[in-house]
Amino acid sequence: MAWRSAVAVFLTFAFAYFLSALVRAVTATLAPTLAQEFALQARDLGLLAGGYFLGFAAMQLPLGRWLDRHGPRKVSLGFLGVAVLGCLVFSQAMGFAGLLAGRVLCGAGVSACLMAPLTGYRRWLEPTAQMRANSWMLMTGSLGMVASTLPVQWALPLVGWRPLFWALAGLIALAMLLIALRVPAWRAALPEQGATGGDAVGDTLGDVAPPAGYRMVWRHPYFQRLAPLAFCVYGGMVAVQTLWAGPWMQQVAGYTPLQAATGLFWINVSMLCTFWSWGMLSPWLLRRGWDANRLMLWGLPLSLLVLLCTVLAGPRAGGTAWALFCMASSFVSLSQPALALAFVPALAGRALSAFNLVIFAGVFVVQWGIGLAVDAFAALGWGTAASFRAAMAVYLACNVVAYAWFVLQPRRHNAKQTAHP
Numbered sequence: 001m002a003w004r005s006a007v008a009v010f011l012t013f014a015f016a017y018f019l020s021a022l023v024r025a026v027t028a029t030l031a032p033t034l035a036q037e038f039a040l041q042a043r044d045l046g047l048l049a050g051g052y053f054l055g056f057a058a059m060q061l062p063l064g065r066w067l068d069r070h071g072p073r074k075v076s077l078g079f080l081g082v083a084v085l086g087c088l089v090f091s092q093a094m095g096f097a098g099l100l101a102g103r104v105l106c107g108a109g110v111s112a113c114l115m116a117p118l119t120g121y122r123r124w125l126e127p128t129a130q131m132r133a134n135s136w137m138l139m140t141g142s143l144g145m146v147a148s149t150l151p152v153q154w155a156l157p158l159v160g161w162r163p164l165f166w167a168l169a170g171l172i173a174l175a176m177l178l179i180a181l182r183v184p185a186w187r188a189a190l191p192e193q194g195a196t197g198g199d200a201v202g203d204t205l206g207d208v209a210p211p212a213g214y215r216m217v218w219r220h221p222y223f224q225r226l227a228p229l230a231f232c233v234y235g236g237m238v239a240v241q242t243l244w245a246g247p248w249m250q251q252v253a254g255y256t257p258l259q260a261a262t263g264l265f266w267i268n269v270s271m272l273c274t275f276w277s278w279g280m281l282s283p284w285l286l287r288r289g290w291d292a293n294r295l296m297l298w299g300l301p302l303s304l305l306v307l308l309c310t311v312l313a314g315p316r317a318g319g320t321a322w323a324l325f326c327m328a329s330s331f332v333s334l335s336q337p338a339l340a341l342a343f344v345p346a347l348a349g350r351a352l353s354a355f356n357l358v359i360f361a362g363v364f365v366v367q368w369g370i371g372l373a374v375d376a377f378a379a380l381g382w383g384t385a386a387s388f389r390a391a392m393a394v395y396l397a398c399n400v401v402a403y404a405w406f407v408l409q410p411r412r413h414n415a416k417q418t419a420h421p
Helices: 003-038 042-058 060-091 096-109 115-124 127-147 150-159 161-182 200-205 215-219 221-251 257-287 292-316 319-341 345-379 384-408
Strands: none
Touching: 003 042, 003 060, 003 096, 003 115, 003 127, 003 150, 003 161, 003 221, 042 060, 042 096, 042 345, 060 096, 060 115, 060 161, 060 345, 115 127, 115 319, 115 345, 127 150, 127 257, 127 319, 150 161, 150 257, 215 221, 215 345, 221 257, 221 292, 221 319, 221 345, 221 384, 257 319, 292 319, 292 384, 319 345, 345 384
């Protein structure tokens, strides 16, 4: 793909992914308003937040098959149409059922906003460019999460939450128009494309098209090597960034609600800068032999160390500690383009979607699991701060196990992704 076309396609997909991240995170800011207007209890807010992930996760496996068959443009347009409907349903809701239906539709509708471009990049871009594009896509997601915090809070008194979702529906429709105009058409993978992967899958496929299902993805040794990291470390990073950093700052570090919101704002800003830096540095590092596997091997212990220090510091650890944890955990984001390079282009959509399903299953389990652990330790008579610290210690142990699995798996399972442009 020519440089100008690649930039245009990237910016188009980045705009859609920015909106998807904004839609995902905005309910955290709207929670007090919605709770007051609809008399929602804590369990209702939890289910409302989970509704998004329910719709998102339910689409991942069919999404992968459709991406490989129909390509990013057609699939993105179809899914984003559902997201527009979800925003409109949410904006017109007269009760909790309407809110939940809107969130489920939104989650399903934006579920292709990252997987579609990554599938296209696997075929259109060189390996180093894929690493950069992946990092910068995540950067635009962080920008969307930044926009969902203080900017939304400032806009609420001026326009209200219902017009906010009308505007989101209009912006998503604009993203659909840009995708229709700028993203290239897709053609079925040629036989020779199925044989150029240079890995276990490519070697076994030879000159035949890959099967339509997911068996080869689930059984691939590199997928199995990365799956625990995706579930615990990647899923946990998102769970902390989108949920648990806030309660920790208020209930352990003693922040006021405004201070906690400001802390979340700066956590998201720090992640935006981190992913921008990864996009700048990853091609340079790859050319010097620092591929994704090596970077994760040496970088992820930093996140374990930061989390250990946060647990030990307790009330002395606030927003800065969680920003450092998320930044150190960002090494695991390199696993997505690495996984795509381990599969032939004709399997990339299914591989990425299956991997994304593992990540979001991890988000759900870690979000819920930390809450269950906090309640369990509190039931034993522990104080709030002690319960949070103990729950995070359990999460730390899970991360250690996932990292150990990654380290101890045979190196032959690595993707052959060190080609230089």
